[in-house]
Amino acid sequence: MSKKQVDFYLISNRLRDAKYKLASRLANKLSRLDKKALIITDSKEQTEHLSQIMWSFRDSSFLAHERIDQLESQAEIAKRYKQGLNFVVIGDALSVSAEILENNFSVMINLASEVPIYSHHFERVAEIVESDDSEKKAARTRYKHYQGEGFSIETHSLEL
Numbered sequence: 700m701s702k703k704q705v706d707f708y709l710i711s712n713r714l715r716d717a718k719y720k721l722a723s724r725l726a727n728k729l730s731r732l733d734k735k736a737l738i739i740t741d742s743k744e745q746t747e748h749l750s751q752i753m754w755s756f757r758d759s760s761f762l763a764h765e766r767i768d769q770l771e772s773q774a775e776i777a778k779r780y781k782q783g784l785n786f787v788v789i790g791d792a793l794s795v796s797a798e799i800l801e802n803n804f805s806v807m808i809n810l811a812s813e814v815p816i817y818s819h820h821f822e823r824v825a826e827i828v829e830s831d832d833s834e835k836k837a838a839r840t841r842y843k844h845y846q847g848e849g850f851s852i853e854t855h856s857l858e859l
Contacts, residue, residue, distance in 0.1 A: 705824040705845045707838065707854045714859050718827040719752045721859060722808050725825055726753075727762050730786045734805035737821075738789040741811045743768055746791050749810070753789075762787060767794045812837045814844045824850070 708725075710717045726736045740746045746766060753762040767790030788799070792811045800820050807821040818824055824845070828838040845852055 702849070702851045703819070703822055703824075704851045704853065705826060705842075707826045707828060707842065707852065709828050709838075709854060709856045710830055710859060711856055712858045713830055716748075716752060717859050718810055718829050719749045721827050721857075722749065722810055722825075723753050723756050723762050725806075725808055725827075726764070726787045727756065729806055730762070733786065735786045735802060736788070736806050736808055737795070737799070737802075737804040738764075738787065738808040739795065739811045739815055740789065740791050742791050743794075745810065746789055746794075749789055753787075764789055766790060767799060809841075814841050818845075819848065 708721060710721060714720070722738055726738060729736045738749065740749060746768065750764065750766055753764050756762040764787040767788060788802075788804070790799075792813070792815045795815065795817060800817055804821060806823045806825055807815070807818065808825045808827065809815065809818070810827060826838060826841055828834050842852065
């Protein structure tokens with residue numbers, strides 16, 4: 700069995716909605732590779748904001764996704780995956796249920812300030828860190844958590 704991996708993406712420049720835009724780019728790439736992504740936020744408001752960004756992802760296209768809080772039942776996700784639909788699911792950390800986790804997501808993209816208690820369900824985790832001090836401080840705490848859990852950790856500095 701391969702070691703679980705966390706990639707920390709450190710955004711060096713200050714850009715409005717940088718972490719949401721990078722999460723959308725990563726999710727789009729995963730979707731094109733037929734990989735399932737679960738994106739976690741801190742709140743329903745952040746999930747709504749991310750959803751709006753995804754619907755206007757590019758001038759000529761959008762990033763199809765499902766919001767956990769808008770599903771009639773979480774079993775809908777499994778049904779849609781079997782039909783080959785919507786490989787990107789977004790929601791706040793507290794809305795994720797065991798039923799959601801049964802969908803074998805390829806990657807969890809964490810936009811939340813803390814490590815979700817179910818992070819061990821994923822072989823790959825992407826952590827996106829903006830350049831302000833509070834984001835960096837929270838990221839250091841998450842880094843130590845993953846390190847303690849035995850995840851392999853890589854960091855990537857980038858400018859959007």
